Amino acid sequence: MAEARQAVALYPSDPWALALLGQCLQRQRASDPVGARRALERAWTLDQTNGYFVGLLLDVLRAQGDTAAARNVLEWSWWRGAPVERWLPDGPSMTEEARGTESTAKPVPGTAPAAETPRGGGVPGSFLAGRQPIPA
Secondary structure: OHHHHHHHHHOOOOHHHHHHHHHHHHHOOOOOHHHHHHHHHHHHHHOOOOHHHHHHHHHHHHHOOOHHHHHHHHHHHHHHOOOOOOOOOOOOOOOHHHHOOOOOOOOOOOOOOOOOOOHHHHOOOOOOOOOOOOOO
């Protein structure tokens, strides 16, 4: 763990150093999933086409039960050209808006509109919040 922290201190923009720290934080006896997620999100942000980083981040996200964020990572990685076919064999699903078939259904009088869910899985402070790519 000390070596991983030292590597990040020396090379804070090196995705491999961040991935090493994330792995250490996740796999230590008393794991730190929040710290692991933060380090692995940063590594993935720096190199979104690296399938190894995608896999590590997916492990943490699934362990935390954040399936929306895992889906976002897979979709963004796929669009960036990362080798994610093993997790997303058919590519990302397209929204009605992207297909150009937006629903024209009118709301039924006397019913409340469906509540919107927060984008990006609703994880405050997460690198994965929203649907816009994160600049490196």
